[in-house]
Amino acid sequence: MTLKMAIIGFGKSANRYHLPYLKHRKNIEVKYIYNHQRHPERETNYQGMGITFTTDLDQVLNDDEIQLITICTPADTHFDFAKQVLNHGKNVLVEKPFCKTATETKQLLDLAKQKHLIAMPYQNRRFDSDYLTLKEVLNRGYVGEPLEIESHLDKYRPDNSVHTGDKINGTFYGLGIHMLDQMLALFGKPQSVAYDIRTIQNSKSTLDDYYQMDLHYGKLKVTVKTDPLVALPNPRFILHGTTGSYVKYDIDQQENDLKLGIMPGDRNFGIDTPDKYGRVKYHNQNGDWITKQIPSLQGDYGRIYDSLYDSIINGKEKLITDEETLWDIEILESGIQQPTPSVVHF
Template structure:
């Protein structure tokens, strides 16, 4: 494989997991070289290059991962697919729905795989929520809140366009989790705006409500949550599930703890989720749910299975189109609004 880009995305969310697998990174293309990082790279045989044609013309390359700013994704995706290679593209997949459909159509015509890197489908907190739903602890789900909050005061005016805001940058992850679990919503409500400085041109706050039949999901992020809110709050006909704090993989990576460490990504017992439910005898039970350890590298395991064995993609075309439609509808209209699914 090859990687386009050599910044935080490649070095934090991709390479540490790739090195644990039987995947050869033959090239890393970057128009701005970083000799100090290249010197210490784990595979001395990897070729660092400023010549993209060198990468795309090599018949050995089967997969190219695009880890560059979102505005460049469409062009790189086109170039990779037109060279006859499969492509994995960081989120958000493209600028808009039209570009997304163009790339997916191109991949399908060429019998290649094009997929978005939705690694947070393998967040530990999300995997645990999924398990709680599958085991039926809460009965039929009625309401779910998904929070990804921070406390990062910043009164400076934020500049840029919609792709530079929190909704596109973070919202795509936690919206995709909901689409992966429940599919396409019937309606979506939006409140997307800057709350720390109203003169900002990009958002730092969003709440997106996804409406299903007799079920609602609220997905929210604020930069001013001084008191932590649960990561997930799930209510159903038979009980509730609450989980605090986020997946620990990113925290460990920031400390230099890598996926080969036995303690990597393991949640603290005091942060395990808790389910309070009614059993068949109508007894109320309170139970801790140990967190399922996440692994972003499973995206690559699944992708290789799709490329080599023609297995269904982790992120289907329909799910990706739904994700991008939700993003596009969110920024198409200013102020709170509701859209119906097409």
């Protein structure tokens, strides 16, 4: 059975993180792309997919064939668009961040339940190769009981411009949602979170460009951090446990390949080269120290859509639970409501 869907928005998100993967889903058909204005120069990239490009939102919302609509618009429009979609009887996938507040998030999740529909955030970085490999290291027990994890998405990108606007458009909401969600998927809701959310490049900016969150789970502490002025890169992941340690440099390669025009389905798309593999050092049962490379698993953001197909067509549980969706936004919202630095107990 084919799942017919539409996309609201036709910017970078739709063109980089959704459509290249949907091209390779034989059981999913993109029938419409709605945008407030047409972009013929981009539309030519999708000839042969049978997509209708439209500036008429009602045409999309009132089509009974459409079962799923993905929202790829600016963050502060997510709530209103998602509510419209649900009220028209369609399942909805919402680009990150799902909403700004826990109240908005709960409204959408409750509305979806009332209408027996799915509302879910597009947490594509659950299918980053580096994250999937970290999960594998934890599952295999290489480091024993995990005690400390650092997750970094740093860069060196000087920017003295003044950035103002709603906090939902800052780095904390924009990147923090990915890093936070990855850890909540592994460990659940933390007991407390310590926040350091700042603007470090221009004091006149009201949007943050730096953040660090320390998630506390008893003996385990998880740090997620983004810094815009890191010239020598930190590892992507650092993991220490009772019997060993694991370190992985460099990020998932899917986005880099997409920027180069290397697409899902192409040979070696998103694959790490061996020099990018993480390394683990652990104490085995004989008391010997073992050091080895851990080959990176292959990432695939399209697996979000595979999971949605199974949920909508086959009735399976959705990949990201309502509880996890709410936790993500509650923790983000709590961070921007406090003076920095601060600690919030959950």
